[in-house]
Structure formats: structure tokens, C-alpha cells
Amino acid sequence: MTLNTTLNIYGQHVDSRLLIGSALYPSPEIMKQAVLASGSKIVTLSLKRQNPAEQAGAKIWQYIQELVKETNGFLLPNTAGCKTAKEAVTLAKMSREIFQTDWIKLEVIGDDYNLQPDPIELLQATEILLADGFKVLPYCTDDLVICQRLYDLGCQVIMPWASPIGTGKGLMNPYNLETIRLRLPEATLILDAGIGKPSDACLAMEMGYDGVLLNSAIALADNPVQMAKAFSQAIIAGEQGFVAGMMQQRQTAHPSTPTLDTPFWHQQG
């Protein structure tokens, strides 16, 4: 099975609509196998402090570099942990130097409890980074006006959440997500965060979303490699369903089997 079209990230065409996180896996090797099984070409990663005695990060970075080389894929660094526009801008610049990419998954968190993005700081950081040549992929809530503002600033990719990060609650507000799709037909929309099941990803694609970004749902599965394959197939199914054009819902039942010449139909005794 192949996708009908490619995912467009600021003009870069990518032949998988699944973006996958590299965290929370039982081991680096399982992470690598899961990414390969998913068919994803975009892997997210981050930057953190590391004490001199600590060497674990170096091994993970080596695995991710090997993966990206093997899949001919792309790195998507994030600004996880940032709470202000200034922090996010600094971290984005640090990421650009290390990872040699101007792509940045922009996260600016406004609430510690549900990790909800701060829309004010997010817009400020987006404006600064776009002006500095970054290709910003902002992680935001499912608020139409915020998405519209991000698009107006110049974001070609927008990533509203399905539900809070790591909850696995799926699409909390399908109406909002559908509205964003309808009102921003030219934007590349990627559903990011909160996805729990392959059917959640399929539903987003059936709505016409361009892609899905997830981590926990695969990494925390009993079998991450198998779950990665399941998500890959769900995304393809949803995308092909959207492209094929779905029937309209109807209020009353309509028989599928032709009724003409039905045996025993209204047979008078």
C-alpha cells in the first residue's frame, strides 16, 4: 500500500504521513525497530542538559542518526520544556546549530498540569523564528483563531493537539479539528499529541488532516514495533478513505440489497 500523495513540509515532500517521537521506548533498539516498522521519515528529538558523568544521551543520538541515515529521513527537533518565547527561541537556535535543520517543532507550554501550549508566547516565538529563517511547526491547541493567527504569520504547517500530551485520550473535540481543516484548506495540518489508538489517527486522516505526530501511543504499547505498523496502516487507511470521498450520512435506513424481486416480499397468502 502506498499513499496517494506526499506530506508537504514547507515545500519538502515526505512520503510518510506519520511523524514519530523517539522517547519513552523500553530500549534504544526497540525505538529503532519501531521507527523502521512505522515507515515514518520524520523523527522528533530534543536537547537537554547532561551531567559530565552521564553518557546515555550520546548513545540515543547515535541511534537516531543511524535511523535517519537508514531511512533517508529528517530530524524534527522540539522545544519541549520551554515556557516563554525567549526560552523557545534560544532552544530553537541551539537545535539548528546541532541538528543542521531549520525545522523546529515549536512547543511553549503554558500549564504544568496538562502541558497546554501558551498561545501568546507561541505566537511571539513563531514570529521571531519565522523572521530568522526557521520553518516553524507550532504545537497548539485546537483553537481556530490561534491556528488562523499562526497561518497568517506565515506558518505553512500547523499542529493542533488531539488532547494533552501523553494522555492517549484521542480527539477531544472533533468539531474544532474539522473546523480548522475546513477554514485552513491550504495549510499542512498535522494532528499532534494525545493520540491513543490507531483509530484516532485514522479519524484525523479521514477528516483530511495531512499527517499525525505521536510518540506515547507507540512507545508505551505492549509491543511498540507491532503498534508502529498498526499506526502506519491506520494512517494510510484514513488518508485513502478521505481521498476516495465518503458517503453522506442519512437519517433513515436504505436497503443495500435491491428490493425488486425480493422473494416472499408482500406475498399474499
Place this chain on the structure above:
Amino acid sequence: MNANKDDGKKMKLFINGQAIEVSVEAEKPNLLIALQHYLTPEQQQQSFAVALNGDFVGKADYQQTLVNQGDSIDVLFPIQGG
């Protein structure tokens, strides 16, 4: 630089939140000296990026960026992320 005599003074810096004392020579210490003091030789060969007092400093600028008493330096390394 090595010819300068150490006057015995120490400068306190905060690297990744940890208080570090760096010897102050006649010449003011720069970011490169501070990083060499903090990072192991292995880490110095790895990929990392640096911010000084919350602002990014590019690799090419470490040597010409002076550090001052109480400065805060962040040294960040690649790690898995979602």
C-alpha cells in the same frame, strides 16, 4: 595565555545549574575556557550547543565571548523527544 600568571582568584559560574569555580587569570576567562573546565574530554568531542544567560552562543563565538562572575551557562546535548 599560558604565560599569564594566575592571580589565585576564582570566578563562580553556574553551568547547567551547578555552581562551578573557574580560575581567573590576568586575562578574563571566556566561554571556551569555562566549557573546557566543565565538560569531560569525551563530551567536548560530542554534539552540544550553548546558551549564556539565556542567549544562544554559536560555536564559532566561544573564544571571543567573555564570561563574568555569576553568569549562567547552559550546555545542551541531543536526547530523545516527542
